[in-house]
Amino acid sequence: MTTANAKVGKENLLYRMGFLTRRWRQVLDGAFQSLGLTDAAWRPLLHLHHMGDSIRQKDLAASLGIEGPSLTRILDQLIARGLIERSEDASDRRAKLLTLAPRGRAMVTEIAGKVATLEHDLLNEFSEAEINQMSDYVERLxxxxxxxxxxLKG
Incomplete structure (x- = not known):
């Protein structure tokens, strides 16, 4: 790779990573349609699963990178489907706690199975060393x- 090409690659790396992420989410959206889930629905389920039960609604919104009112509408739909339960926080009645309902846990299991299959299909041509190296790079980034x-905040 020439110096000029290296510079172009460096300038486009984060753009390409963002594009890759969007394309991956499109693949996941397609896979989860059979479960009746949209991007707006499956992401909160997975984030809640990874964050654990009794998570404050505002913390889930921050994890997802969306505003509280937008999340409230999505959560209302997930609650109506019996996938998530919402309760008051005993230490602050204004705060709402979220927990996966049994149906939500079952849905996350299905989602995880589909993700594992898709990840295997996508990554099976890479060696474990290559995957570990890429993981290290992403962690550093x-x-x-x-x-x-x-x-920038300070």
């Missing part, structure tokens, strides 16, 4: 991004 965000 996440750390640098967090440092940059902190610096």
């Amino acid at each position: 996440e750390k640098r991004l967090q440092e940059t965000r902190s610096r």
